[in-house]
Amino acid sequence: MSLQDLQNIPYGKKILELKNISLAFGGVKALTDVSFEVNKGEVFAIIGPNGAGKSSMLNVINGFYKPTSGLINFAGTDRKGMEPEFAAKSGIARTFQNIALFKGMSTLDNLMTGRLLKQKQNFLMQALYFGPAGKEEEIHREKVERVIDFLDLQSIRRTPVGSLPYGLQKRVELGRALAMEPEILLLDEPMAGMNVEEKQDMSRFVLTVNNEFKTTIVLIEHDMGVVMDISDRIVVLDYGKKIGSGFPQEIRNNKAVIDAYLGVSDD
Amino acid sequence: MIYKETGQYKSSYKSDHAIFPLIQDKVLFSTLMLIAFLVVPFFINSYWEKAILVPFLIFSLAAIGLNILTGYCGQVSLGTGGFMAVGAFSTYKIMTSFPDLNIMIIVLISGVITAAVGIVFGLPSLRIKGFYLAVATLAAQFFLVWLFNKVPWFYNYSATGQITVSERLMFGIPVTGATAPPYATYLFCLVLVVLLGFAAKNMIRSKIGRSWMAIRDMDIAAEIIGVPPLKTKLSAFAVSSFFIGVSGALYFAIFLGAIEVTESFDIMTMSFPVLFMIIIGGLGSMLGSFLGAGFIVTLPIGLKFIMVDLIGLSAVTAKHFEISIWGLLMIVFLIVEPHGLARLWSITKEKLRRWPFPY
């Protein structure tokens, strides 16, 4: 499988399928027999109460956890699990629930790390820094500057990210993932802890990425308003089990989901 | 407003990413280089050579090496002395086995050998971190010193266990041995420091440097963007050890001429002082490596001058004071300014930028 295969899949067709995924940590069953598919080019949301196994699911998808059982069908090939490096190379990028930026590095350098896999010069050329090595740096800098413009990060280009406010850090983390030019973007609660305005900005960024670059997006989010607005399809987890899936409208009316999660049906 | 960047617009990413993006820094650096290459060689005497300049240059290389590993890649090491010994003994063995080989090449090969040894001792870093890694590198330190002491092959079976340098020429002028003139040893070290310093800076501002820093700041996230942890850590051990190895080679061949391993490359005489250099100079800063090396090399001279020549203390008492002052400085820097002298410099620059306005 290569990035090429992934790019060749037509939009709207299956790009990723989770088949009967179970994941246990000792006695704790984080996921039990969960299956769903993600189509190319859609915004796919995973929702569920705290501890439902949503983050674990993203970790399975990008190879950070290996499922105890089940298969991952990625671009047409069944796999027992992914490897983080393989996932990154195959065009899967992600952000974390608890921001995982490189705190001592500037915004620019953090975004540049998103280009590491695409930089091919060996370390001797980098040490000499002439000809192809310098040229390569410039090419990737240009790509990163586009992300900086897109996310409005110009003014904090040189700021160490550790000193940025929370909302901006979330944005920089999205920037680092975007700098990878991913085919599939996994977002773990990108709007958690944000105020309404920041949430609007973030939703706009996510939708623009989806529309303009046709990036497939798998998103975990607790804010139901946002989820219903921006997702094409939704899967609902509860205690590690899938309790519902479908279009936003279906989820809104799904009895089991309402009981378990939305908590609005008290009757 | 001596340091102002207003009016200095960068029209390309290349100029923005230059080593010295500000014209003031460029001028300052060029002036320093001119003085170092064109003025100092004419005035240097053996006191300046042996007491200040050559040790400063050699320790700068060691500090850059350790800073790459510890400051940039976050892997603590107490094995600096051991790795310098590898560089020194490699130089000795190559020198005695190939009498016709150019000394510059010998020194660089010694660096490569040390890099290989560094990779081997870097292997545990995949499994262990922080304090435990420091202990593992300490083991490397003791093992290497023990090895060079115990296996006579390394010192060509000499009765004393010492290794001694023989005379080597560059462009017909001796750079090693007793007859080497001060300007020759100084220029030999200076050329290496400038070339390798630029190489280090280039790596740091390229892909490999960002991979190191990514591992330092959060190895889990690094892995997820496709930075292979083991390969990256080992590359830091390799590059770092190369610098430290070259520095050890120079320390033996150019600076001391004759060494005994336990004395010269001990943890107390070598590993700790180099660690102090990067802490006081600034972790993760190229400038800091130089400032730290300069500080630690000149501190004893300054203290001796003040305490013995001005106050009239005995040399032994002064030495005791010196050790306490070291400890005190370490604590002060770790608590008050963990980014070291390099940070103080950038604060000063910031002030100069605003001068004469207070804000």
Ligand SMILES: Nc1ncnc2c1ncn2[C@@H]1O[C@H](COP(=O)(O)OP(=O)(O)OP(=O)(O)O)[C@@H](O)[C@H]1O
């Ligand atoms: N590395 C781990 N070791 C042990 N247990 C884990 C680990 N990761 C997750 N779990 C457990 O798996 C379950 C699911 O956790 P997960 O983080 O996937 O939930 P979540 O749906 O993302 O919750 P939240 O909304 O709070 O983020 C929890 O019970 C959690 O304690």
Ligand SMILES: [Mg+2]
């Ligand atoms: Mg979670």
